[in-house]
Structure formats: C-alpha cells, structure tokens
Amino acid sequence: MSTQPNSEKKRAVALISGGLDSLLAAKVMLEQGIHVEGINFYTGFCVEGHTHAIRKKDKAKPKRNNALWSAEQLGIKLHIIDIIEEYKDVLINPKHGYGANMNPCLDCKIFMISKAKQWMEENGFDFIITGEVIGQRPMSQRKDLLPIVVQESGADDLLVRPLCAKNLEATLPEREGWIDRDKMKGFSGRNRKPQMALAKEYGFEDYATPAGGCCFLTDKSYSDKLVDLWKARNKKEYELDDIMLLKVGRHIRPAPHFKLIVSREDGENKFLQGYKKNFAFIEIKSHNGPLTLIDGELSDDDLKLASRIAARFSQGRDADVVTVKTTTKEGREQQFDIPPMPTSEVKQEWYI
Amino acid sequence: MSLHKLDARHTLCPMPVIKTQNKIAGLEPGDLLEVTCTDPGALSDIPAWCRINGHTVKETRENDDEVVIVVQVAS
Numbered sequence: 237m238s239t240q241p242n243s244e245k246k247r248a249v250a251l252i253s254g255g256l257d258s259l260l261a262a263k264v265m266l267e268q269g270i271h272v273e274g275i276n277f278y279t280g281f282c283v284e285g286h287t288h289a290i291r292k293k294d295k296a297k298p299k300r301n302n303a304l305w306s307a308e309q310l311g312i313k314l315h316i317i318d319i320i321e322e323y324k325d326v327l328i329n330p331k332h333g334y335g336a337n338m339n340p341c342l343d344c345k346i347f348m349i350s351k352a353k354q355w356m357e358e359n360g361f362d363f364i365i366t367g368e369v370i371g372q373r374p375m376s377q378r379k380d381l382l383p384i385v386v387q388e389s390g391a392d393d394l395l396v397r398p399l400c401a402k403n404l405e406a407t408l409p410e411r412e413g414w415i416d417r418d419k420m421k422g423f424s425g426r427n428r429k430p431q432m433a434l435a436k437e438y439g440f441e442d443y444a445t446p447a448g449g450c451c452f453l454t455d456k457s458y459s460d461k462l463v464d465l466w467k468a469r470n471k472k473e474y475e476l477d478d479i480m481l482l483k484v485g486r487h488i489r490p491a492p493h494f495k496l497i498v499s500r501e502d503g504e505n506k507f508l509q510g511y512k513k514n515f516a517f518i519e520i521k522s523h524n525g526p527l528t529l530i531d532g533e534l535s536d537d538d539l540k541l542a543s544r545i546a547a548r549f550s551q552g553r554d555a556d557v558v559t560v561k562t563t564t565k566e567g568r569e570q571q572f573d574i575p576p577m578p579t580s581e582v583k584q585e586w587y588i
Numbered sequence: 589m590s591l592h593k594l595d596a597r598h599t600l601c602p603m604p605v606i607k608t609q610n611k612i613a614g615l616e617p618g619d620l621l622e623v624t625c626t627d628p629g630a631l632s633d634i635p636a637w638c639r640i641n642g643h644t645v646k647e648t649r650e651n652d653d654e655v656v657i658v659v660q661v662a663s
Contacts, residue, residue: 278602301602301629304636314640318606480600506653510598510626 246414247271250365254302257367264398274314276303279323281452302444328472337459349389363394370400370424487588494532518546522559525550547576589618597626604630617663
C-alpha cells in the first residue's frame with residue numbers, strides 16, 4: 237500500500253526504544269508504504285532484561301532485547317549504535333538540566349534525534365520517526381518542549397511524530413505528500429488506552445511495558461550511586477565499567493576513600509569475577525560468601541574493616557571467625573581469620 | 589570463506605550484539621564468525637539480530653558460564 241505520489245519509495249529512520257510507542261509509530265509509517273529502518277542508541281544506561289538477569293533469580297525469566305523484538309515484529313532492519321562515549325557530555329553537562337533524578341531527558345532526546353539525523357544523512361534516508369506523544373512524559377514530551385527538540389536537534393521539519401502528528405504543525409513529509417496526514421494519529425496525554433487499542437488493531441501482543449522507563453538514570457537508587465561515584469572521585473566522569481558496576485551488588489562506603497561492591501548472589505558473583513583484574517578484592521574461604529570488589533586505596537586497617545564487612549554477608553556471619561583472602565590490584569594475596577562485623581555495626585549510612 | 593572469532597565476554601546486552609554487528613560489517617559474505625559471550629541473553633539477541641539482518645546462525649552451544657554462537661554472514 238502506498239499513498240505517496242513519488243515513484244521512488246521514501247525512506248525513514250525510526251528511533252526504536254523497544255517500547256510500545258516507537259513500535260506503533262514505525263508501524264503507522266510502514267502502513268503508508270514508507271521504507272522504515274530502525275535505529276537504537278545504547279548509552280550504557282539502558283534498562284534491559286539481561287542487566288537484571290545478572291542475578292541468578294531472574295535467569296528463569298524470558299530474555300529478549302525489546303528493540304530487536306520490535307524490529308522483528310515490524311519486519312525491519314535495526315541498527316544498534318554505541319553512543320557511550322558521546323553520551324558522557326549529555327549526562328555530565330545537560331543544558332536543560334536533570335529530571336527528578338540524574339536523568340537529562342530533554343538533552344538526551346535532542347541528542348538522539350540529532351544523531352538520528354546524522355545517520356539519516358549518511359545513509360540516504362529522507363526523514364525521522366519517533367514515538368513521541370504530546371504530554372506523555374513530564375520532561376521530554378511536554379507540548380512546549382517538543383519544538384525545542386525539533387530546533388536544537390537540527391531535525392527541523394524532517395522529524396515526524398506519527399502518534400501525535402495531528403496535534404502538531406505539518407512536517408515536510410506531510411506537506412510534500414510523502415505521507416498522508418489524515419492517516420496519522422492525534423494522541424496526547426498520559427492515557428495509554430489509545431496506544432493499547434492501536435496495538436490490538438495491529439495484532440501486537442506481548443509488547444514491553446517497562447514500569448520504570450527505559451533508562452537507569454530515572455532510578456533514584458542508581459542515581460544516588462552515580463552521584464556518590466562522582467563525589468568520591470571529585471570529578472564528574474565515568475567509564476562504561478563504572479556504570480555497569482553501579483547496577484550490580486550492594487554498594488557500601490564505610491569511609492570516603494573506599495567503597496565495597498558486595499555481590500548478593502551467585503549470578504552477581506560470576507559477573508563480578510570478570511572485574512577481578514581491575515580491582516582489589518575479598519573472597520571468603522571458610523564459608524560460602526560473596527565476592528567483594530574494593531574501589532579505592534586501603535590501608536591495612538581499612539582492609540581489615542572491609543574484610544569484616546564482607547564476612548558479615550557470608551554464611552559465616554554468626555561464626556566467631558571467618559577466613560578471608562584479600563588480593564590487591566597488583567596480585568598480592570593475604571589470608572587471615574577475622575570476626576564478621578555484627579549487623580548492628582554496619583551503619584545504614586554506609587549503604588549507597 | 590574464513591572463520592573469525594569475537595570475544596564478547598563480560599559485556600552485557602546489547603554490547604554483544606553491537607560487537608557482532610560491527611565485526612560483521614567488515615567481513616565478506618559467507619564468512620563465519622564465532623562469538624563467545626557470558627551474557628546468556630546473547631543466545632536470544634544475536635539470533636534475533638541475525639534474523640532481521642539476513643545472517644544465518646549455524647550453531648549455538650553453552651559450556652560452563654559461556655555461550656558460543658557461530659554466525660554465517662549473509663551473501
């Protein structure tokens with residue numbers, strides 16, 4: 237089916253997050269005979285089932301990447317782009333500030349659409365599609381902010397929002413007749429019923445419904461850990477490994493100059509094994525217990541304190557002594573017996 | 589046709605897919621790529637990425653805490 241007068245099929249790049257709105261937006265365009273390919277940006281903060289699946293208890297749950305799943309439902313190609321390095325500036329210096337936590341949603345949206353525009357130009361595509369709906373999100377999808385996204389991303393009138401297009405001024409693809417404005421949608425607000433009805437109409441089932449959004453930066457606990465990391469380092473910077481580790485284990489800072497990352501179960505233990513070459517670490521030898529990574533430089537007294545805390549999270553927590561082995565980043569090993577710290581002495585304020 | 593190897597261990601979704609995608613971009617049609625991962629999600633994601641991009645998964649296997657996926661690049 238095609239409504240476009242041009243003989244050459246127009247090509248659109250759709251930002252595919254893995255959520256319902258971007259899935260529907262792309263489908264609305266496919267229904268108009270547009271050639272659509274998806275693009276998905278990976279910032280390092282994206283919430284994916286597999287990140288949760290580090291934990292063994294979650295491994296029985298189905299695992300899928302929702303952006304890939306969406307592309308497969310749509311029958312389109314998906315290009316997953318690593319923007320980890322470039323995204324650092326968005327997060328560290330957001331022009332429009334943060335949301336409730338460390339989420340720079342408006343700057344993030346502007347950045348992703350500007351990257352999509354760049355990709356569009358490099359790959360000979362004609363316009364950009366997003367699943368934005370006016371008023372759906374408090375920061376990045378407010379009616380007064382949508383024009384800012386258009387302007388600052390440089391997408392101008394090549395940015396088409398099929399789910400709320402009827403509430404917006406006509407874009408170039410609409411004015412030129414590449415797409416039929418009458419077949420676009422006029423959704424607005426936080427009510428999800430129109431999207432759910434459209435999903436049913438298209439036959440989409442089992443689509444993702446992430447309760448907490450698609451980004452760890454909207455999560456208070458995660459944001460607290462990120463702020464703590466920056467405070468401890470005295471500068472706002474991070475590498476991918478830093479932000480991955482913020483998703484794993486208990487983070488405990490008994491002193492300003494060091495932090496412990498204590499695995500909570502076997503899945504996390506296995507994941508943290510991969511970081512033993514980058515950190516000093518503590519292993520419990522006499523009982524089953526967590527692997528504990530140490531971020532910071534420790535004195536001998538600090539190491540004893542850290543070992544007592546690690547022992548508290550082992551199955552020897554009620555024993556008189558627990559045998560621990562510590563290994564420095566340089567590979568120097570020590571093994572000693574130590575009394576586990578009683579739960580009452582593990583201060584609540586140490587937990588990040 | 590040649591066999592290439594990719595180490596995507598200790599990375600989490602979607603990095604194994606991104607690494608596979610970027611590696612395949614430099615390979616010839618018919619080449620084989622053996623990807624080793626520790627994220628079990630790769631067992632569903634890399635095949636899904638292959639299906640939507642026309643590549644063929646020739647083999648998947650799991651051993652200990654690793655998964656291995658062999659992909660043949662689309663002709």
